[in-house]
Amino acid sequence: MTLTLLLPAFLPFLSTPSTSRRGGFRRRLLPCIACAKGAPSRNPDDYHATLRALNTRGRTPRKSLGQHYMLNNEINEQLVASSSVEEGDLVLEIGPGTGSLTNVLINAGVTVLAIEKDPHMASLVNERFAGNDKLKVLQEDFVKCHIRSHMSSLLASMKPSRKSRYAKVVSNIPFNISTDVVKQVLPMGDIFSEVVLLLQEETANRLSVLSPGTSEYRPINVFVNFYSVPEYIANVPRSNFFPQPKVDAAIVRFKLKQAAEYPPVTSTKSFFSMVKSAFNGKRKMLRKSLQHLNTAVDIENALVGIGLPSNSRPEDLTMDDFVQLHNMITPG
Template sequence: MRRKGQHFLVDGAIIDCIVDGAKLSRKDVVLEIGPGTGNLTEALAARAGRVYAVEVDPELAGELEGRFSNVEVICKDVLRLDLPDYNKVVSNLPYQISSKITLRLLQRPFDLAVLMYQREFVKRLTALPGSRAYGRLSINAAYYSSVELLCSVPRTAFKPVPNVDSAVVRLRPNLDRPPVDQGAFEELTRTLFTMRRKKSGKALAALAPGAVELADPAVMEKRPEELTLDEVVGLANALSGALSRTHS
């Protein structure tokens, strides 16, 4: 069975890796995105107190409905959904929305997340400054969380077999992140990497010319791919300060 480009996880060892990594108890409320045929859902339901399974495909959602007493199936597009309250996210994410949903999840409160991604996506998620894969996703992941690789996933773990390799990671919230205006941080990181070959000061000036006066000149000379997290936070705070002046 394959719908909407889905590849269904069928390898029991990988399911165990995911569920064990989530450290579930009956106190946990879990969000699962893209449950598909419910192989992972079944393992989550056996350990968690409650599971919200968000499935966009009506037929797949219908097949899951009523199978598990502690699972609520939500048949909606997760990107358009007002997400329910949960403390953990455990999912084999639909790869085509990995970036959008990850950025959204990172900005919400959570205790722990165990997520499967395409391996190339994991490289972007964990990339360091100066590397080709470093970008908006890397900065957001570093700001909001710590990322740990749990296991590599062979293509044969899915049916039908995909053309890409996968990996499972565990994310824990970064409780020591430096203070920053969230709106300025989001706007800056989005803009920086649409201008990644230019100096960072160009992106800052494009958003608010007055921010250039408040930012570190040495940092503004760097290209976005060279910036550390602390330097991005500094630029975001300069942007926030400039916008506050404009609106005061």
């Protein structure tokens, strides 16, 4: 498929900066790239350059890999700015695609470890930055790779010249692995200080804004707040992507906690097992869904002891409530 064929088929709509409200919080909308016919290209990594890079490989985005390429370099710059990266930092990028975000990171003076599952894209990024010692590309499936080992080795080799002992994650990740990525990197506060991700907007809202008492409240919300402090940064309209997805995206920043800052549970394994059990019986009261851990009476007494009704359900509890409940009803 040629560039001239691709351009008309995926021409994004032009939009202007605005704000809107959804779900009771204020969203800041980033500007969509201006790529109407005759409009000048704003950046070497914008709409036309991204499609040209794909055409050099004869590639079209693969739905099975969740590939949606960023067409607006201003959003790449927003991602990098949101992470407060400094020259000499080490950054993990998941799914570099054509390397547009990679380019912004390298220009910021950081060293990038890019994990790319698609061998064609891994080869493209390797060729694009050939000879640049600020980039290492691994052609691996992030969900299956040993990221702690990779990052620890790189951090150790860079230690003498780095200002911070921690790395950061800055990525426009495939939407279909969002939860897997969050579960893998958030408990790594000993490796990363911040994680900045471009996520599907619904996922971004659920992970950073959703509070107890809502029907969408899930164990992942407890998990996120256990290991990090999440912050919704900005909405990104769907027209900034190729191909255009059916939903908007959003930038979310997670400031990771160190182990000493984790809530004081007697065992993280038993804590998250309890939380999962609680939500498996989401329509049930906790005194029923957690009876495999303790008696209904003891669970009721524990709930009342932390200031909650004895008939509470899982969606009623904050992360701190779950921590207190766990420590009261499970063996020490």
